[in-house]
Amino acid sequence: xxxxxxxxxxxxxxxxxxxxxxxxxxxxxxxxxxxxxxxxxxxxxxxxxxxxxxxxxxxxxxxxxxxxxxxxxxxxxxxxxxxxxxxxxxxxxxxxxxxxxxxxxxxxxxxxxxxxxxxxxxxxxxxxxxxxxxxxxxxxxxxxxxxxxxxxxxxxxxxxxxxxxxxxxxxxxxxxxxxxxxxxxxxxxxxxxxxxxxxxxxxxxxxxxxxxxxxxxxxxxxxxxxxxxxxxxxxxxxxxxxxxxxxxxxxxxxxxxxxxxxxxxxxxxxxxxxxxxxxxxxxxxxxxxxxxxxxxxxxxxxxxxxxxxxxxxxxxxxxxxxxxxxxxxxxxxxxxxxxxxxxxxxxxxxxxxxxxxxxxxxxxxxxxxxxxxxxxxxxxxxxxxxxxxxxxxxxxxxxxxxxxxxxxxxxxxxxxxxxxxxxxxxxxxxxxxxxxxxxxxxxxxxxxxxxxxxxxxxxxxxxxxxxxxxxxxxxxxxxxxxxxxxxxxx
Amino acid sequence: xxxxxxxxxxxxxxxxxxxxxxxxxxxxxxxxxxxxxxxxxxxxxxxxxxxxxxxxxxxxxxxxxxxxxxxxxxxxxxxxxxxxxxxxxxxxxxxxxxxxxxxxxxxxxxxxxxxxxxxxxxxxxxxxxxxxxxxxxxxxxxxxxxxxxxxxxxxxxxxxxxxxxxxxxxxxxxxxxxxxxxxxxxxxxxxxxxxxxxxxxxxxxxxxxxxxxxxxxxxxxxxxxxxxxxxxxxxxxxxxxxxxxxxxxxxxxxxxxxxxxxxxxxxxxxxxxxxxxxxxxxxxxxxxxxxxxxxxxxxxxxxxxxxxxxxxxxxxxxxxxxxxxxxxxxxxxxxxxxxxxxxxxxxxxxxxxxxxxxxxxxxxxxxxxxxxxxxxxxxxxxxxxxxxxxxxxxxxxxxxxxxxxxxxxxxxxxxxxxxxxxxxxxxxxxxxxxxxxxxxxxxxxxxxxxxxxxxxxxxxxxxxxxxxxxx
Numbered sequence: 001x002x003x004x005x006x007x008x009x010x011x012x013x014x015x016x017x018x019x020x021x022x023x024x025x026x027x028x029x030x031x032x033x034x035x036x037x038x039x040x041x042x043x044x045x046x047x048x049x050x051x052x053x054x055x056x057x058x059x060x061x062x063x064x065x066x067x068x069x070x071x072x073x074x075x076x077x078x079x080x081x082x083x084x085x086x087x088x089x090x091x092x093x094x095x096x097x098x099x100x101x102x103x104x105x106x107x108x109x110x111x112x113x114x115x116x117x118x119x120x121x122x123x124x125x126x127x128x129x130x131x132x133x134x135x136x137x138x139x140x141x142x143x144x145x146x147x148x149x150x151x152x153x154x155x156x157x158x159x160x161x162x163x164x165x166x167x168x169x170x171x172x173x174x175x176x177x178x179x180x181x182x183x184x185x186x187x188x189x190x191x192x193x194x195x196x197x198x199x200x201x202x203x204x205x206x207x208x209x210x211x212x213x214x215x216x217x218x219x220x221x222x223x224x225x226x227x228x229x230x231x232x233x234x235x236x237x238x239x240x241x242x243x244x245x246x247x248x249x250x251x252x253x254x255x256x257x258x259x260x261x262x263x264x265x266x267x268x269x270x271x272x273x274x275x276x277x278x279x280x281x282x283x284x285x286x287x288x289x290x291x292x293x294x295x296x297x298x299x300x301x302x303x304x305x306x307x308x309x310x311x312x313x314x315x316x317x318x319x320x321x322x323x324x325x326x327x328x329x330x331x332x333x334x335x336x337x338x339x340x341x342x343x344x345x346x347x348x349x350x351x352x353x354x355x356x357x358x359x360x361x362x363x364x365x366x367x368x369x370x371x372x373x374x375x376x377x378x379x380x381x382x383x384x385x386x387x388x389x390x391x392x393x394x395x396x397x398x399x400x401x402x403x404x405x406x407x408x409x410x411x412x413x414x415x416x417x418x419x420x421x422x423x424x425x426x427x428x429x430x431x432x433x434x435x436x437x438x439x440x441x442x443x444x445x446x447x448x449x450x451x452x453x454x455x456x457x458x459x460x461x462x463x464x465x466x467x468x469x470x471x472x473x474x475x476x477x478x479x480x481x482x483x484x485x486x487x488x489x490x
Numbered sequence: 491x492x493x494x495x496x497x498x499x500x501x502x503x504x505x506x507x508x509x510x511x512x513x514x515x516x517x518x519x520x521x522x523x524x525x526x527x528x529x530x531x532x533x534x535x536x537x538x539x540x541x542x543x544x545x546x547x548x549x550x551x552x553x554x555x556x557x558x559x560x561x562x563x564x565x566x567x568x569x570x571x572x573x574x575x576x577x578x579x580x581x582x583x584x585x586x587x588x589x590x591x592x593x594x595x596x597x598x599x600x601x602x603x604x605x606x607x608x609x610x611x612x613x614x615x616x617x618x619x620x621x622x623x624x625x626x627x628x629x630x631x632x633x634x635x636x637x638x639x640x641x642x643x644x645x646x647x648x649x650x651x652x653x654x655x656x657x658x659x660x661x662x663x664x665x666x667x668x669x670x671x672x673x674x675x676x677x678x679x680x681x682x683x684x685x686x687x688x689x690x691x692x693x694x695x696x697x698x699x700x701x702x703x704x705x706x707x708x709x710x711x712x713x714x715x716x717x718x719x720x721x722x723x724x725x726x727x728x729x730x731x732x733x734x735x736x737x738x739x740x741x742x743x744x745x746x747x748x749x750x751x752x753x754x755x756x757x758x759x760x761x762x763x764x765x766x767x768x769x770x771x772x773x774x775x776x777x778x779x780x781x782x783x784x785x786x787x788x789x790x791x792x793x794x795x796x797x798x799x800x801x802x803x804x805x806x807x808x809x810x811x812x813x814x815x816x817x818x819x820x821x822x823x824x825x826x827x828x829x830x831x832x833x834x835x836x837x838x839x840x841x842x843x844x845x846x847x848x849x850x851x852x853x854x855x856x857x858x859x860x861x862x863x864x865x866x867x868x869x870x871x872x873x874x875x876x877x878x879x880x881x882x883x884x885x886x887x888x889x890x891x892x893x894x895x896x897x898x899x900x901x902x903x904x905x906x907x908x909x910x911x912x913x914x915x916x917x918x919x920x921x922x923x924x925x926x927x928x929x930x931x932x933x934x935x936x937x938x939x940x941x942x943x944x945x946x947x948x949x950x951x952x953x954x955x956x957x958x959x960x961x
Binding site: 006034040041045 | 755797850855861
């Protein structure tokens, strides 16, 4: 009986070996994957085990906080100062619903778990101090942000403001907004607040970050890009007359395209005049003459088609698609399937204002360790050079004409040179929905350089359809944001 | 009969004629560790949870020490040649189990009155009862061969124990408990595994020749005769019935595996293993294809991290997170979150998840190696035993223990589908801890007999005769 007995013993040994192999696989090979799995509650428990570091505005004021809770799992809870105002920047950090945007991307720094804080952590551990989180210093200007949010008010819309010279994001507002504090915990109230904010229950989608994550037809604001392509091609000049009929019959089509208010100045108008009165006929024909490839190329130089624009929160991709002739002509005036985020249009204004150089937008200035050492500093980076300096200045002249004596007069700021472009984008089937009101602009300081470029979009408001226009709705918002920045500079 | 068989089957290599050293002092030294480690673990939990040594630590320590001391003295007196490792390992596992349950009792979320409140005191009481039974077996069971007399009685008792739970309501999705009003509930399967090993050992010892030799060769396999196959098919059917009516995958697997192992050892015929595996596979597939209970376990095994139907995180996934978060060194006793598994599970079926999370891969491997050692000592006892009944009984008990450890640990770590059995000694459960102490006592008794120095050869009657006949 001993032979089978030995075999049984070996078999039992194999069973134990299989167990040992398995636990090694689970606890060694799979350990990281399991311990960081999104469903693993320990991740959240760890995240809130100590007060979280803060997210700060550019002048060093925290827009977040932490408070101690009674909860058995989570010792601390995230709080937000003026949460609705800053939600598009911070995102949220909720015990029950995870984290997004800066809260998620910089989670390591904020909790103090980042590898770059290893040294701090070790010292704290040795000296018996509790772990501390670092801070995230953003580039956002509190006054500009407030101006944007206040002026948007109860209208649905978004504002993106950039410093053209560095690419630093100065304001990033989206309305309607939400207060991330309302669901920062994991109680029943938090769940209720959360579900009320979800798409299914709230058609206003307050949690949508319209400035970064939503694309709209850019409407006439896109004419700046068309004009840039025209000037760069060498076939057009700022003040020479174009050969443009009014109305313009779209190529390969029987459809006539007219101009807003049937402005007689649009016939054969120069780029400057066409910009001044936002002539559809001129720019649609220009887009057609340049062709789909050239238009797309110029759009992409301005940042279109970049699916990985991380600032560090990823912005949605703006698209200028490959298209047929009539569609391309329409896309040249910001309609058809041309879609852009407010950030993208702010980048267009910024590139023009910065003499043709487009800087990569960013909204985190630096990451700071708990002991205030700088862990990471963002350096401004050039993204591309869509137009030459000469042509950029011509575009500036055209945009300044728009504000001085064109469709954008509502954006005038006394004593300051402002360049802008209005837009009213049709959308919906047969254009029956209320159009989007757009405005992109920049302001010039005394030395001729520009400290701010803004894009504003307003999706809908109580204003009757006829009155919706970039100049009435969007330009005053942009003006307030620019003023806030300029006031801060003095 | 037995004395004759000794000569034929007793291993000449493992039992030296002069007898082995008794190793009682080794056992004592090991026992001291086996008591100290849980006491330190207990202190560790207290320090981690409250920053102070737990109240009553001295009392528990002294209590555990006294129990161990009594065990040691009884073994010294009544089973002086018994294996020196089994008692310390069992004591250590039981002590660690108590600490782990006590540690989980500190979590208010899983220690609600609805879940039975604190379970460590109860477990301590059951452990004491288990140790009492252990002592009783050692004192009153002078020779394990006595059990052979009860072959058919044990069969009847085992059948009753296995069938009884069908008449009681299911708890936690399995019908494996019998509830006695006023006393509490009992898991008869734990006792059945010992009793059935006794029955198999007795039955197979008598039938082994018929099973082994009366067979036809067919395609390289020895096919058993129909009349010998009968009881095996009956056992197979019974294990399927347990699976179907009690929805207890673990017990039926253990039960059938035990039978195959003992059959194989008794007959030395590989064909029995092939039959056994074939039958169990057929049964498992047949049951799995229509029993939802089994299916959901298989699903949980194939995709452990999948969310439950209600969108929540499943127990299986929670256990995997426990293991993953424990990593190599673990979070330290008292500093893990295995309570997230929820309900009573972390104290019973999933207690290994707490080990994995708080003691880490290192601790979990150490525990598994302890089990492996215990199983190995059981197998060695079987090898050393001089009588076939003792051999079969020892391999049966050790095999049942091994299968149970494998089924539970494999299920909890996701190696095989979860079957819901208790981790011997470690997990909360009165029946389990009592039955396992009895199991260890029987193994110790067999090993004592096996390692006892061979009695001096009886004076040969023939030799006497020649001397008596004198001129």
